[in-house]
Amino acid sequence: MFNRGLGDDAELRPLEPWQAAEFAAYTDRVRDALKPWIPWAYTVTDVTSARAFLQGYADRQAADTGRIFGLYVSGILQGGLVxxxxxxxxxxxxxxxWLAPEARGRGLVTRAGQVLIDWALDVRGMTRVEWLCDPRNEASIAAARRLGFTYEGTHRKAFHVDGEHRDVQVWAIVT
Incomplete structure (x- = not known):
């Protein structure tokens, strides 16, 4: 286990299946803010579904195909990165x-996002880091810009959320 300090009493920590109750409670607390943008806000509804979601990322981490991290402020889960x-x-x-409304505006996503970008590029040797978001998600677009991503285009009707087919913008950093 590791914790990566981000300043301002914030930390980036791995999220693991044993934290399912905490993740379920967080999701319940911020569900309305996540639902317009985050598909799992509809499916993580209790400890069992939270554990399954986190186990999926634990399996992906073991296979080196994905990872999930919590963004904590003063020891409280306030968001995450994957x-x-x-x-x-x-x-x-x-x-x-994703980030709880009360934690927004403090640069937390920018600082944590930079950690993930740097690790992907500098440690793992990635040549392309992507950021996908709904074109209506102005906060996500602003974060992508702050992190140095370049807008590449829009995939029309690329994902389905809440009974609606949504467009997705593609942003990337390439080396």
């Missing part, structure tokens, strides 16, 4: 983020 996709052989990964 390598939603991680393909070391191709040198391509995707980062995803």
């Amino acid at each position: 390598y939603r996709a991680f393909d070391a052989a191709q040198g391509v990964c995707e980062i995803g983020v």
